[in-house]
Amino acid sequence: MTSPVPPACFDAVATPVLSATGLTTSFSRDGQWLPVVRNISFDVAARETVAIVGESGSGKSVTALSIMRLIPQQSGRIEGSVRLAGRELLTLPEQAMREVRGNEIAMIFQEPMTSLNPVLTIGTQISEALVYHRGLSRTAAEAESIRLLDHVRIPAAVSRFADYPHHFSGGMRQRVMIAMALACKPKLLIADEPTTALDVTIQAQIVELLKELQQDEGMSILFITHDMGVVAEVADRTVVMYHGEAVETDRTTRIFTAPSHAYTRALLSAVPRLGSMAGRAQPMRFPIVDKVTGGSDTPVEMPDTVARTERPVLEVKHLTTRFPIRSGLFGRIAGRVHAVENVSFSLHAGETLALVGESGCGKSTTGRSILKLITPDSGSVVVDGEDVLGMGARELRALRRRMQIVFQDPFASLNPRMSVGAAIAAPLHANRLAAASEARDKIADLLVRVGLSADMARRYPHEFSGGQRQRICIARALALQPKLIIADEAVSALDVSVKAQVVNLMLELQDSMKLSYLFISHDMAVVERMSHRVAVMYLGEIVEIGPRAAVFGDPQHPYTKKLMAAVPIPDPARRTTRRGISNDEIRSPVRAPDYQPPARQYREVSPGHIVQLWDA
């Protein structure tokens, strides 16, 4: 890395690897051509990483597909010019274009499972590409495949050669996709949201891997993402897209230090930064920057909403939920998923407790066990002084009025055949709480409360955007005037700026209605912004719990530290500090049927900050 500037860079001055000028892509709809991407121009030099960043619907993926000419020809039209090392791609015959794809430009996608053939082994799929594109013999291709698998840091590459895609975890599959993309030594790698579906620690590994491979192979990368943190980590230059247009194109450092366009400023201000809450006692709203004028409001800390002196709204003790894995003809129990293992915590009125952890750590199962949507094996859940787990169906229905849940996917959690008004009124009708006229007033009131307008009640969910739908879900959850809301990754699927708005809404509602939130999330930065206390879950257990300031300011457990180290830092200046990311996979909570969880020891670091003792 200390070598002088590679000669390729001088070529790049003359002809960039990829050069798009005036790229415009339109789709035909009802006989009209609607431009989705308008007049985009950018260059990718040799060994350079350019990021295209934007929110959903900004046209960033369409830009990538246009470069590959993967837009359906009947319904799509690409204009302008795309040059690969000086050669115009848009006028190339389809046959020649097919040669370019895979050979000179390779692409990796968000969901590696759908890009891999599930019935062929990993080895077969990579060597196939080598035989077809590079004309290697079968034995040479196999040797090369193993070298590639090794190259993308897949442990024990030789033994995994004959494995099928479903044997691999999400992160490992993405590595396989990268190995396949590298098979033909492409000049340009287009990575379309390659880390979005992955957990933070795995995302950090893939980002590191791409950076290393770029140095080894000397290729250029076009990185498409919505995540400003990832942009800061990888990109030399950045194109910010908004509504199909490139509003700002500049060096990444300049985009972050001196954004010129109002939208870029809005986007950056909505990006949660880990560590930005140091020294603050209370949660804080996100500043909202106007996307047109660039003006911003200055958020202040929320008032203290926590009722510490009263009895907690929710008390969970020794909660344990396990799922048996059955196999064989007679359904013998072959193992158990220890999804939630001996989890205890309490939650006061007006307080937010965040449950953080990676996929499979049992945080969602904890939430659902508390609502008894899943029946736990043992432990106790006391809501408002009443034991949930010992209740009959009738009492449980009554108690559920006091605790509600908001899900991750705002598209799946609203009944598509019910109008928004009917959806919000459904909890009232289900509990026979309101007459028709009363319900109408209530719906209007709730819609206004979540920042929508009352006349939207007659519309159907498909007419709303993701953020609006999540507001509707929150309105529905509020209809029964609950004390506790379990927010199961409630803002994770939303775009950054929308996420900030929904978090702000949740904070305002907490203040005005004294709500308690159990905020289940994998997003450390959002958690830091909006919670009073944090519990870190790992393999079904809480390994560290405490006040937000203590857990973030002085993390004790190695897993907490690892989780925080993996969060991308939206600051290109701090990129050079390598953060020592290990190549570990997330471990599985599946155990043998006779497994006895060890008795855990805990230590109180500071008042309320408790950490599980670990084996060194």
Next chain:
Amino acid sequence: MSIVVSQSAHPTPGYAAWRRFRRHRLAMAGALIIILLALASALGPYLLPFDDTYIDIMKRFAPPLSGAHLLGTDELGRDVLARLMMGGRVSLSIGIIAMVIAMAIGILVGAFAGFYGGALGAVLMRLVDAVLCFPTIFLLVTLAALTEPGLLTTTLLIAATSWMSVARVVEAQIRALRERDFAVAAVAFGSSNLRIMFHELVPNAIAPIVVAATLNVATAILLESYVSYLGYGIQPPAASWGNMLNNAQIYLTSAPWLAIAPGVAITLAVTSFNFLGDGLRDALDPRMNVT
């Protein structure tokens, strides 16, 4: 208001489906034919000067288009067109009523089996499998032979032998839908199980249910004609398309029009309902939205 909404970028689900349906030519033709058949059967007999049971021995076996009888007369000199239209009343109403009953049973069984799963689901679905094991015609004819023939019994018997496919379709749909977040949310806000089943889940399975319903009408019309043809269904002198065919078979060579008229009616009705079902399947499948 609905017009404004339907012309916006996000048409209501119903309007989008109607647009897709209109594009399906055969289905539109099918729907038109069904409407015409139904109108003719309902109103036609009042417009004709002949009663369907009026016997005129002097005009036996009058061929079609000869004189006053548009489709000729049968072995007793009864007007074939009048009998065809009265038969249409019987056949179409048996088809539709049997479908409604079959749907009700099928949706109930399917919804309970799909929603509760486990032992109840297993018992219900094995029951469905058991009934499906018998060849439908054989079962139907056996049952028909054991009971008093008539309009009501024939309808009930046809319904009893055709609800299973609906139950299967609904069971599969409900089983998938009940895992969706909106169903879990309904549990969380305290909806009763019945409410979740019939308020939240079944409306979302409406597309396959409607398709199954139209195909079911076609099958029911066919089944009615089988049973009546074999003499176990609608009894003379009342007409149905099936028993008209039954009467016609002895005169197949001498008076072929007696068989052709009800035969064409059955074919038209059954194919039309099938086309309608095809069209509805495409129209109600939201994945077809991508053009």
